[in-house]
Amino acid sequence: MQTRNKIFDDLSQIMTNAMGVAQGAKDEAENALKGMMDRWLADRDFVTRDEFDAVRAMAQKAREENEALKARLDALEKS
Numbered sequence: 001m002q003t004r005n006k007i008f009d010d011l012s013q014i015m016t017n018a019m020g021v022a023q024g025a026k027d028e029a030e031n032a033l034k035g036m037m038d039r040w041l042a043d044r045d046f047v048t049r050d051e052f053d054a055v056r057a058m059a060q061k062a063r064e065e066n067e068a069l070k071a072r073l074d075a076l077e078k079s
Contacts, residue, residue: 047055
């Protein structure tokens with residue numbers, strides 16, 4: 001009976017170790033993938049959200065100024 005418990009204890013220990021190794025491999029794979037994605041994105045000419053919002057605000061302001069100048073020009077041409 002003692003031998004049977006020892007076998008189950010050993011089997012349980014092996015399974016526990018295997019789960020630990022699998023978890024470590026999963027974490028390592030996630031870190032490697034994240035690193036690869038970070039490097040890939042850094043190599044591209046993507047802009048940050050702040051940069052995008054700043055350029056968008058400048059474009060909106062330029063569009064509004066252009067519309068105002070066009071309205072002034074139309075008014076002057078009608079005179």
